[in-house]
Each structure stands twice: as C-alpha cells, then as structure tokens.
Amino acid sequence: MKYYIGIVEDDTNIQNIVAAYLKKEGFKVELVSSAEEAMELWNNHPPDMWILDIMLPGMDGYEFCKRIRRESNVPIIIISAKDDEIDKILGLELGGDDYLTKPFSPRELVARVKRLFQRTEAAKTVVTAGENKIKAGDLLIYKEDRRVFWQGKEVDVTTKEFDMLLYLAEHENRAFSREELLMTIWGDDYYGSDRAVDDLVKRIRKKIPDIPLETVWGYGYRLRIEG
Template sequence: MTNHIGVVEDDANIQNIVSAYLKKEGFYVTVMDSAEKAWELWETRQPDMWLLDIMLPGMDGYEFCKKIRQESDVPIIIISAKDDEIDKILGLELGGDDYLTKPFSPRELVARVKRVLKRTSHSVQDTPHDRIKAGNLLIHENDRRIFWNGEEQDMTTKEFDMLLLLARNINRAFSREELLIKIWGEDYFGSDRAVDDLVKRLRKKLVDIPLETVWGYGYRLRGEEE
C-alpha cells in the first residue's frame, strides 16, 4: 500500500522539489501551505506521515505538532531553517520523529522519510513473542497495546518502544546514549534530556512502575528477583 505523505510548507519552491522527489519514490503526496489546511486534511484523510515546516503563517509548526500528538503517533519529520540546538530539542520533545535543517538535500529527505517509516512501522524487534509480562505490566507487541494493573493505557510510539525494550531486558541497565539510539535511531541528534522526559511521562502514566534511575548512567525496569 502506498504511503500518504502530508507536506506542510509555505515555500512554493520547496513544495515542488519535495513533492517531485517523494512522488518519484512512489509516495502519494498532499501539499499544504498552512497548518490550518493541514488540520482540515487530518480531520478528513489522515496521512501516514507529516513533513512539517516550523515557520508557517498563522498556526506554527510547533503548535500543529502538539495538536497532532494529542490524537496520534503518526510520524512527523520537522523541516526548518532554525538550526539552533534548542529548536531541535523542542521539536523532538513535542513529538517530532526527526528534524532536518534547511537547506537540505532532497535525497537525504527521502532517505529519512523511508527510515522513519520503517522504524515506526517495525519498532524494536528482538524477539517473536507476542506477549511480554513483567510484573503488573503486560505488553501485546503485535497489537502495540499496553496494560498496567489490568487496565489498558494510551501510549505514544516512543513510550511503547521504550517499555517494550526495557520489558525484554528486565533488570538490565541501559545508558541514556543506548536508549537514544535504540528508541530515536542512530541519526538522532540533540540532548539526552529527551530520554529523561520520556521516563517522566511513563512514570506519570504508570504509577508505581519499577522504572529505576541508575544514577549517572541511565535506567532499567526492575523485575522480581529469582
């Protein structure tokens, strides 16, 4: 099935170049010049991925990203002329799966689109087991469903991926750098604050989950001792 890519960009030249390269690779592309038009598309026909500019007329890309994340884990690649680290961190912490700075190579953009789609469609895969149980945590891997104390929980893509990784490796400590690579991908750049923020969200959602801080190193999910 052809993936539908929504491109939100107000520069006509970039619109044409990005659209042409994506269509050449077999993607179905819808181009919009504002976040308001993109939201209208979202409510009628949801794309499989967004390519999102930050500096837009009206609602900016950050606000649009935040609105999408309140409803879905659909992949989002942010494309922006803002290249300061703080802008990249903000975009990723708001839910972006990747951040590409203008000017960029259209071929690199296509490669990142394919990589993010592959990563989000086939998340951490180290074992074929469909169900993983760790104490009061139950993960249905194929359905991407999380149960905590018998109740199903709403999880973002990265929240699910981190829980799955930790549950497969009970009592193993992962460094922040390892978690960045395994959850965000090897091409991730920016601060490891993203890991800490993700852990905070998990602890808030799954009250009393034994997700421990390994001081000065990283995190682990504690299991019952044999």
C-alpha cells in the same frame, strides 16, 4: 506499496523541492500550506506520513503534531528553522519521529523518509509475529494498540514514552546506556545529545511516579522487576 506523504509547509520553494525529490523516488505527495489545511486533509484522505514545518501561519506545527498523536501513530518528520536542542526535544516529545533543521539536504530528507517507513513496517511485523501484550511487574503494555497501563490504570503517553517503556519492558532488569537508548528510540541517524534520554525518563517518572525505572549512575537506565 506506494506511500502517500502529506507535506505541511508554507514556503512554496521548499514545498516544490521536497515534492520533486519524493516523487522521483516513487512517493505520492500532497502539498498544504497550513495546519488547518492539513487537518482537513487528515480527515478526508489521511497520509501515510507527514513532513511538518513548525513555523506555520495560524496553528503551529507543535499543536498539529499533538492533535494527530491523539488519534494516530502515523510517522511525522518535523522540519524547522529552529535548531535549539530544546526545540528538537519538544518536537520529538510531542510525537515527532524525526527532526531536521533548515536548511537541509533534500536527499537526506528522502533517506530519512525511507528509513522511517522501513522501521514502521518492521515494527508492524514484530507485533504481528509476536505477542501483542507485554507485562513487566505492574506495567502492562499492548503493543498493537500502543496503550500503557500501570497497576490497572491507563496512562496517557507520547510516542517516545511508549517506545522507551516497551523497550525496557521487553528487556526487564537489563541496564542500557544512554547511547543505546538514544539509538534504539530515536534511531542511529539522530544527531542530538543524550540529554533527550534523561528528559524522556523524567517525563515517564512524572506520569508514573512509582515505576521502578532506575538510574544506573554514570551509565544509563533499567526497569527493575523483582521476582
């Protein structure tokens, strides 16, 4: 299968370099310079993955990411000159699957693109081969539809919130270290700190105040399900 990637970047030099490396690896690419153009592309010829700059004229990358996530779980790799940890966490929490800081190695970007496609395909295989529905106490998760229900009421969650809830629900009552959760949810090529895990748990607890998502002090977290 020849994957099709949308590159949203207003720097033509970066556009051309990234496109050249991806084409060399057999990917089809489409170049756009603004989020508005990207939305038009999404409506007419949606890519299999986005490579998205944050600092764009007009609508910024964060807003574009939010809009795409309302409709789809298509993979998104964020590239940005912002290297503060809070910016990385925000990008990931708004639905980005990976984050690269400029300047970056085009070869590293290509490696991350390949890895993300592999993970996406593996996840589809798991859903196809296994049960689509996971129930853990009052938590109900539909994997294929990526929908979460708590006590019968649907909860609007981000990509990472969904991934965390699904993983904990599939391994109820098991304690995971922050490092394990970071590697599982963000991938072993994520170089941020484990604060991202704490921030993600905080957001889940805010959306589902009664969820038995426990802190294992000095270690990590678990979803405790009685009975």
